[in-house]
Amino acid sequence: MKIVVCIKQVPATNDAKIDPETKRIIRKGIKAILNPFDTYAVEEGVQLRDKFGGEVIVLSMGPPKAEASLREAISVGIDRAILLSDRAFGGSDTWATSYTLAKAIKKIGDVDLVICGKQAIDGDTAQVGPGIAAHLDWLQATYVMAVEEISSSSIRVKRMHEDGYDICEMSLPAVITVVKDINTPRVPSLKGRLASNKCEIPVWKPDDIGADISKIGLDGSPTRVVKTQPPPPRHTNTKKIEGSSIECAQSLLRELRLRSVI
């Protein structure tokens, strides 16, 4: 089985500022990390490879420094990594990004399964996974909380939603996006980290994946950000409980009961 895991390097903070001119996140001076949701996708890829054999490849589009996130994925057991990096990819929205990733997946060839995190913490759109499936014209299942069964031709997954879960069976190749409940990502070992520092990571350009230049980067991005503004502040109703520890506990109990919490 050949599995591709798509990952993104994101700013290591949820307090990122927006450039008022470009309406884009100001990334300068902010530490970059592997998108936390993607760590579950990486772990799932490694676990499926360990169980069923084959190869798991990690793929990312981003600036050269995104290589660090690819190395992090290698340090927990991914077989190899590919970075899509070129100025022409800059400014891509989710449509152009998913087009680019889909072209790279086609170039890799014979891929059975693509795994993505449910969303990236910077854009929070959750569109790239489904976008890849649309560009490849493959079946997809989003918000996957468990891979129940997998064979050479099909996959059965449990999809989480607000009122419970769905069981979906799809033929392969397919795309899934995964949620936190799917596994516990392993922490990189020192051996893995040292090995990841030594491996070669090829960098693919638009020509390498046969991308139509009009469909990538800013030109290929139909999204227009017209306006951004911070969300209104949340109003919290804080009540301070004072007294001895026993009095405080009694008051807290009373308050929780009044609110039917317990």
Added chain:
Amino acid sequence: MINHIKNKIYHVEVLPPKQDSEKLEKDLEIFSNKYLRVMNSGYCVCITDNTMGLLSFQGTEMIEELDLPVIPNQVMIHLNTFHTKDNLDNILDICKLKGIRYLLIITGDGSERLPKLRPSDVGATDVESVTSVELLKYINRKYPDTFVLGVAFNPYEPEEHELKKMERKIKAGATFIITQPLIERNEVVDRLLEKYPKIPIFVEAWMSKKLYLLSEAVGYEIPENSEFDPISTLKMLHKLYPGCGVYLSLLGFKTQYHLIKDTWV
């Protein structure tokens, strides 16, 4: 562990490199040099486990990968509850294999990226989450007579609660105690000493000048003192607690290490 007090063997904390280190090779070299220096001094090197929830490499993998020598009496590994079961068993197996006997068992600090042991992982059926108590019981059950297990004592927590917790830890198999850092006499520690006269107790000496870091570590505000001198404080702790061992945290290897040689007299 009592021999560490009798023979004036300092416990010297050494922090392994962080997972996100951008200069890992250099950090590994620094760690290795510190480890060997402590060993060569005859002290006990104490390797932390993801302090403050910050992802770092494990002490056991550092020793294995860097091929560091293990003198059983001179190595202590911290072990907390933020591991997967496989990872925990792997650490304990390596400790056994390498002859590492001293383990400091703590509940520890978690973070988004750190997995947490589940009660079923350690065979605990009567709790909702794993603490140092359940971990102690598990290690003693799975590896009988293999390790010497110690626990932490926090005199900055409510005393009654902390002493009761200590009773559970001792019952679960802890045979030595290390306190949170002290910078002066502490009445709660005095009462701990009265309560457990036969258990080796090590007071932690805060060797950094930055007291605000201590506040962050213990979770309570420690008044800033511009006059704070770690070496003088260390000497004072020896006088105040002559029957205790001393654990040195955040020791400056360049600026302080040579000064501790004659402080424990």
